[in-house]
Amino acid sequence: MRVVEALLRVRYAETDRMGVVYHGHYLVWFEIGRTEYCRAAGLPYRKMEESGLWILVTRADCTYRRGARYDDSIRVRSRLTELQSRGLTFAYDVVDAEDRPLADGSTRHVFADSSGKPRRAPAEILEALERFRMSA
């Protein structure tokens, strides 16, 4: 199954008084992961939104393994683990520069129109995502 890697560096603003990244920011990093996943699949998320296809988050979870520190190099590895006409699920692994696991989790989404009403995704988008996620 296709894995797309996004790179980022920990921002000072993302740390908290424990000296590590505040746990809530991992959901932002997951968002960066799926943004890069969609871009790599040839379907930039911003273009999908502009065409009237919104992808709402309906569930998110994250398990924390190890703290990340200011200026650390971080990799977010994203996979598209489920794909249906009504929604999809991404899974994420966040690792540091030495490939040690920092956190992992998943987000569940539904497709919606610009008013937030659930809709089915167009067949060509589903096919493009399916082809991409199954390619090595």
Added chain:
Amino acid sequence: MRVVEALLRVRYAETDRMGVVYHGHYLVWFEIGRTEYCRAAGLPYRKMEESGLWILVTRADCTYRRGARYDDSIRVRSRLTELQSRGLTFAYDVVDAEDRPLADGSTRHVFADSSGKPRRAPAEILEALERFRMSA
């Protein structure tokens, strides 16, 4: 089981370009919920940290039901659903001013010392939390 309610108002900074609160901010609201829970139990979290007892997040999940908008009045209802000497679990319900569910979720925590090493919580803290969570 004891429920503690925290009140907040949606900040402009918390909205995203969909016009609703960005999903990642709910983890911050959960944090406000458990801060107020600990204060109501007579154990302000900041004092626990200052005494050398840190409470690390090891897992978080959130299910999203309905979007919240700028300036909405929000209530976060927190319960302490599990309590052991090594850690604890909180559950949260986030509702709007009309009591409609916006999101719910949970966070799992371990007790640690100031260096991040797991430790057991002192008996008097566990007893105080247990007494509080079982009081109506």
Added chain:
Amino acid sequence: MRVVEALLRVRYAETDRMGVVYHGHYLVWFEIGRTEYCRAAGLPYRKMEESGLWILVTRADCTYRRGARYDDSIRVRSRLTELQSRGLTFAYDVVDAEDRPLADGSTRHVFADSSGKPRRAPAEILEALERFRMSA
């Protein structure tokens, strides 16, 4: 000149690895200050936006005097220091529970329509704001 006070508590998420509030969050606190100012003046900002009057930030500055810590009680005191048909300026003082200055600053704004184009504010809004800001 009328001063409106907003109360808040420092969130864990707002601290950084120095142990104090990350400096960027003061702009969010200023936003809370002017939200409460407009509400106190009888002109909730959300209602202004819904009526087609947007207030864009064109300039912000902040001087930092003293760090704020997790769970501190904070007061944001806001004044409307300039008011014209095309825009307005707010000034802010942020103090702790002992009234010690933490930061102060200002934000400059222009009125705009929902597409972001500059416009003049309606006379009744300008008059209501003028009356309010000059009341003791």
Added chain:
Amino acid sequence: MRVVEALLRVRYAETDRMGVVYHGHYLVWFEIGRTEYCRAAGLPYRKMEESGLWILVTRADCTYRRGARYDDSIRVRSRLTELQSRGLTFAYDVVDAEDRPLADGSTRHVFADSSGKPRRAPAEILEALERFRMSA
């Protein structure tokens, strides 16, 4: 005077309900700018902190010219405009992919020890920064 450019992409989390980047996030982008400036000068900021030299923000200002949108490519150009043994000032220009100005501003800093007390920076650090900022 030396200019260091940092590249970033607008995160969904950074937008607000106006559809553009929330104005407070520019201070975070400035922080990314000066982090990359110090790294380019051979003095990674994290290493300075670890050696006991902290750089506190004492003043920040930002003027906003044009909104940035989700997934836009952004460049932050940073210059070190003032350098003394007790503190320093950075100036920033934020532009989009077409080099159009989005915002500009500055931050003023003092050197401090790890307890937050003002101190002078070591001569070798001041000399390295001075050499770097004056190099074309």
